[in-house]
Amino acid sequence: MANNQKVIDYDKIAEMESFKKLAKKKNSFLWAMTVVFLGAYMLLPVLTSYTQVLHQKVVGDITLVWFYAAGLFIMTWGMAHLYVGKANSYDKDAKAIIDEYERGAK
């Protein structure tokens, strides 16, 4: 296209060491965390369906299952903010990669 003068050479970026490093770092963080939160979440129906362990009272009449549920809520908020912190640092890496590419392209 005439008005889009800058053609991005994606192959070149994909081959850059810094890009490969970022992609690997980012993906392993994302998938490891996904396994953690899905694991914590799916453990709940397993525990409620096959054991009585969450039925015990902890504080007053509040049973352990409510604390487990509260834990999942706190986990969701906490991991959402953890993600933002990580993603902001990945943004810097991504910007450095694009800068590196643009310097190389000139």
Next chain:
Amino acid sequence: MSPIAIIMFVGIVGLTLVITWWASKKTSTASDFYTAGGGLTGWQNGLAISGDYLSAASFLGIAGAIALVGFDGFFFSIGYLVAYLVVLYIVAEPLRNLGKFTLADMISARFDAKKVRGTAALSTIVIVLFYMIAQLVGAGALIQLLLGIDYWIAVLLVGTMMTVYVLFGGMTATSWVQIIKACLLMLGTVIISFLVLAKFDFNILTMFSHMTTATDAGEAYLNPGLKYTNGIDTISMLIALVLGTAGLPHILMRFFTVKDAQTARSSVIWATWIVGLFYVLTIFLGFGAAAFVGKEEIVAANAAGNMAAPLLAQALGGDVLFSFVCAVAFATILAVVAGLVLSGASALSHDIYGQIIKKGVVSEKEQVIAARVGSIIISIVSILLALGAQTLNVAFLVSLAFCIAASSNLPVIIYTIYWKRFNTNGAVAAMLTGLISALILVAVSPNVWNPEAGKAIFVGEPLIFLTNPALISVPLGFIGGWLGTMLSKQEDAAKYREVEVKAQTGISVQDVSH
């Protein structure tokens, strides 16, 4: 109907129409229509996501479920919230970086084939229609109950309103209707929760203790197992809840209304807090209804418990609060169905008409006309289906929509972003396997078949015991995508590198668009 209720309903209708009128002046291009020009800020989109997501099923359904079955009703709140981590960690940013208006755009960024786009559009339309029928039938029954008007008038009323918002105000009007609804819903929920807590001297321990004797379930009310007694079925349902959100077209579409991945990210944070706080408060709504309205009265008003929250409002705050909560429920329904119409129209008009039939050669003006025609078609079809579905028990349609979204859309999204070997064949196979298996498994499930007459749609033995088939259909979607890929030699590593670079760095979004 009391004068105060009429004032509140008319107020909501009037306010949303003013917004639509204002938005219509800002809606001239296809990008305005589908994505509000991509100009929403993080908090605006976060509130809009919340307004889009917290359906009547969340507000009325979960409050009723907790009131009737205690902790088992709270499973929904947990699943619907944790789902946001899947959206945030896996889907939101790559989707924003790769897509334009629709999910099909994002998949087509890698596989530029008509059959891929067509299948993605089909899956979107099926999910939208199922979800919409559930919302409209629920809305019709609710408004019939609240205002004492006929079911068909109620459905037409909601149907007309949603069509007007989308037709004239596009995504801008839809977003602001959702934002206002989210604020009203939070306000109503906080007020009721405050009144419930006040009854227990603001002591949560007192409230929980009271609940051990307040219902006929006794101490079991506070423990899981009152409703969900089959482990595999419970696990299957929770899979659909947590994975479905990341495949729901009307939620995914909201990520195209912001300018970049950073804003997409911050909007999910906003949504996670708002939606999460709402779901915490569902405990107070449910407990309060069980304690101060009582099971008998709740079930007498609606067997599924949908009237629990409005009845609680009446018990604690009289006619004024009751009217307010009913008006909020009305706004809730309007905001959700408007979002659904828009995402259905985008699949029909942008994907099928614009990209497949017209091969992408459409002028700006034609695109906007097509978008409006598409909205009308989606609205009319769903209104007609809802009018015919009045007597159906539609509660399972929402979980079916989540199940299809998790089985058909999520595998293809994940493979497209993260799997190098994935190809056109695999994309079509993943979507069709997920979609068809979810539909078939539900068609033979206890939701549709029951040996006792009147308990389900047909009389007979179900072929499977799972009420929600996600445990089977989600893995089938992934396996279908894998098999379809492996059975074809096609591979395009260069294209994947492009998609990977775009998804990871957002480079083309920053440089080319906006």
